[in-house]
Amino acid sequence: MDKPFLVVRDLSVEFVRGEPAIKQISFEVEEGASFGILGKSGAGKSVLMNSIRGxxxxxxxxxxxxxxxxxxxNCNWIEYPSQAGKECEKCSSTLEFxxxxxxxxxxxxxxxSFSLYNRISIMFQRTFGIFGELPVITNIQKILKNINYPEKLINKRALQLLSDVRLGHRAMHLARDLSxxxxxxxxxxxxxxxxxxxxxxxxPSGTLDPVTAITVHDVMKNxxxxxxxxLLIxxxxxxxxxELSESAILLDMGEMDSIGDSDEIAQQFLDKMEDVEIDRRTCTNPLIQINKCNKTYYTHDRGLVKAVNSVSFNVNEGEIFGLVGVSGAGKTSLVQMMIGEKKITQGKILVKIGEEWVNMxxxxPEERGRATKYMEILHQEYCLHPHLTILDNLIGAIEQQMPEEMKTKKAYDALRAVNFNNKEIDSLIYKFPDSISEGERHRIAIARVLIKEPKMVVLDEPTGTADPLTRLEIVQSIKKAREDLQQTYFIISHDIDFMKAVCDRCALMAQGIIEKIGDPDVVIDYFKELESKKDIYSH
Known part of the structure; x- marks a missing residue:
């Protein structure tokens, strides 16, 4: 059969009457081909994907x-169209086109329809869908049991699948301990x-560091x-x-902008980006002092884990300081101690409030509580209240007493600070989080932090789900907020291009220690050099 496996024909989906989320989308995907859907946050990618999924x-x-x-x-088993006329693997009847x-x-x-639905698998962003308290292999075995895979072959099949994705060595590890x-x-x-x-x-790799993303891409491609x-990505x-598709479409505001070779589509998207002006500030007055700080954990399966190992450096008032490193380097553990969320195993962290230094x-409330009330963090796994509108999510973060119209004005100001324009704000302000894109939710989560007007802002992977265009907007937002509100920023990220664009200084963390600290270009080039050597060694 020469007919394509998937045909999307003049597809439009609408959630609010008169406001199509996607409009007149058309393309075809051949059997065994890989096809990409590219677009910035809010372009309609997830809507299109879910409609194709059913x-x-x-x-x-x-x-x-x-x-x-x-x-x-006979049994409604589904196969690719090229299998028409061949024997059904389930009941030996002849398959029909x-x-x-x-x-x-x-x-x-x-x-x-149920048979076809069951032969479409989807891997959502951010939602890993894995049982953390079970071993990795058990997670695979549960799936195989659910699809009635032969009982005697389940263990062998599960091990083979883990080997296929280069995780055979992690089969018996608890899923929560994976990077x-x-x-x-x-x-x-x-x-x-x-x-x-x-x-x-x-x-599939939106929240991963560049080195890890390459590994995931290689595994998927192979x-x-x-x-x-x-494959539909x-x-x-x-x-x-x-990297992952042969051809692709470019979506913009719910409409198909272009279709063609994936490299050409990717370049069209990049052509829309503006150059970022690198403007680094030199700040000299320490706001945070970290001195020989250690953090250790004990787990029953891994024993003593030293997440942070004798780390020392200062963060200066008014600067944007970045901490880079691959997943599992110890970045989040260090920040959790810095803001008082986790106990310091050994060492000292001091935060300056007025003319006094507070020991974290x-x-x-009279000790580290004096500092934490001036500090706000946006965690990597952030959360908006799903039952509240975007406006209520924002004004609910305001602790001061003020008229409702003033709260609404602050909400608009915070959304403008993360580069929503007035038309976009009017469109989304009364929507619920589940009805907007992941990238839009991420920017609103940052706005929810900024609306509190803290002196110290900690951002844990602030561009983890942001597209390159939104990433540039976040860079501009952070610099504008720093200037307008006289804030200090501490940013954790594996997004090295973002860190080069936004940070005044950077530190590289690896295996719990600080490898290098200083100019972002120097630190990140050193980071890339180290990871390149590791990659060569691993091959």
Missing amino acids: TKDHEPLTGKIIYNVAVCP REIDYWEERKNLTEV GGEKQRAVFAMCLARDPLLFIADE SVKEKGLT TSHWPKAVA SVPG
């Missing part, structure tokens, strides 16, 4: 999603366990090629789309 409440307003498949007339109007079948609750990249690969193995025809990857899967990172090792 997710509830994503039914097309107009247009169709067609799957050309081979169907068993069929063109499926997917959403029509979904509405009628037909058996073939971000390892969790992503484990979830990929769980998706492969379902034996999909279509694998949808939603931002597995998809070896197993002959059809949605991303706001042009590099991810270029001493608990209580």
Whole structure:
């Protein structure tokens, strides 16, 4: 059969009447091909992906999603269209070609729609979907049992899947102890366990450091090629789309801007970016002093873990200080001690309030509490209240007593600070978090921190889910807020381009120690050199 496996034809999806989330999208994906959907946050990528998946409440307003498949007339097993005329692996009947109007079948609750739905696997961004308290292999085994895989072959199949994603050495480790990249690969193995025809990857490396992202990309490319899967990747990172897909579309404000070779589409996206002016400030008055700081943990499976090892440096008042390093370097543990969330095992952290130095090792409102009330953090795993509108999420963070109209004005000011324009603010201010994109939620979470007007702002992976265009807007937002509000910023990130653009100084952390500190260009070039040597050694 020469017909494409997936056909998206004039597809429009609408959640608010008269405001289509995506509009008249059309493209085709061949059997065994890889296809990318590229666009900035809010462009409609996730809506399109969920409609293709068959997710509830994503039914097309107009247009169709067609799957050309081979169907068993006896047991409704689904295979690629090229298998039509061959024997069904489940019941030995002859597979028949069929063109499926997917959403029509979904509405009628037909058996073939459920069979097709079960052969589409999806890996969502940020939601790892993995049971942290279970060993990695057990997570895979649970999936295999759910799809009625032969009991005697489950252990062998689970080990093979973990080997395919380069996690065989982690099979018996608890899933919660994996790094971000390892969790992503484990979830990929769980998706492969379902034996999909279509694998949808939603931002597969958006929250990973560049080195880890390369590993995840390599694993995905090799597995998809070896197993002959059809891959659909949605991303706001042009590099991810270029590396993982052969052709792609570029979405902008819910409409298809262009379609073609993935490298060309990625370049079109990059062409829209403006150059960032590097403007670094020299600050000399210490605000935070970290002196020979240590943090150790004990786990029953790994024993004593030294997350932070004799770290010392200062953060100066008014500067934007960055801490870079791969996942598991100890960055988050250090920050948690700095803001009083975790106990300091050994050493000292002092924060200057007025003319006095507050010891963050001493608990209580009259001790470290004097400093923490001037410090705000946006965690990597941030959360907005799903049952509140965007406006209520923002004004709910304001602790001072003031008229409601003043709170609303502060909410608008905070959203402008993260580079939403007035039209965008009017459009989203009364929406709920689940009805906007992940990137938009991330920027609103930053705005929720800024609305409190803290003196010290800690941002843990502030661009983890932001597209390159939004990343530039965040750079401008942070610098503008620093200037207007006289704030000091401490930023943790693996996004090295972002750190070069935004930071005055940087430190490189690896295996719990500070390897280098100083000019961001020098530190990050050293970081890249170290990781390049590791990559050469590993191969």
